[in-house]
Amino acid sequence: MKKKIRHSMDIALTALGIGVIFTAVIMGYTLEVRMQLPIALFGVLLMEAGIWGLSAKLFPNERKFITLRAELDGMVDLVRELNSSALSDSDAAGEHFDRTLAEMHESVNRMSQLAGIQAHVADRK
Template sequence: MRKLRRTLKLLVPAVGMALVIGAVLLAESTGIQLFLVIAGLMLTEAGVWRLADPLLPDERRFLALRAEADHFMALVRQLNSAALALNQGDVEGSSFAIDEVRRAMHDSVDRMVHFAGKTEAETGDGVLDGGAV
């Protein structure tokens, strides 16, 4: 499945570009040229925006770990925001926020250790919204 994804990622925009170039160089009728250019541009955009991805099955097996890693990245953003606020003089509120984010990050790492190497079937319910187990 991974090979198919890679092939589509390269093939769809390439076919789109070939249609546009072929329309300009080879098509004699303006109507056919216009049709081929529009079709080529649509294929190119579909490739760039990866519109074929939802049509292919998801190959990820460790969904709970992925969700927890995404939650951890959100915590990193919160930590950075709190640190910036601390640098701008909000000492009391930012220190509390940094401590809260630090605690949440430790909890998240503990959950990642629990989810590591386990498929969705092995983790049970997996991750709830907000990263809580």
């Protein structure tokens, strides 16, 4: 849920920044350049805050099962490796496929040991 909030905030900040910049440009006929420039600069700063994802600092991602998540990320990499081995036409592809499959089984065993182990550390991804 917080991931959606962070993503929405980033989009909103970017859109708001663009809106402020357009306002500064459109109001150019009624505003002096001394007022126009700070308004446009503020819009650029808002837009950059959205682009760089600075809302993640306000809503940090707190994972409870960090080690299990790291193992799962490794499993996803193994799935990609297994798929590329299956698609490969080289002679060593069969051996690589079997080796990757064995690594996946080991990873599942590690996941079964890590399941339920919590670590309350903020993950700043």
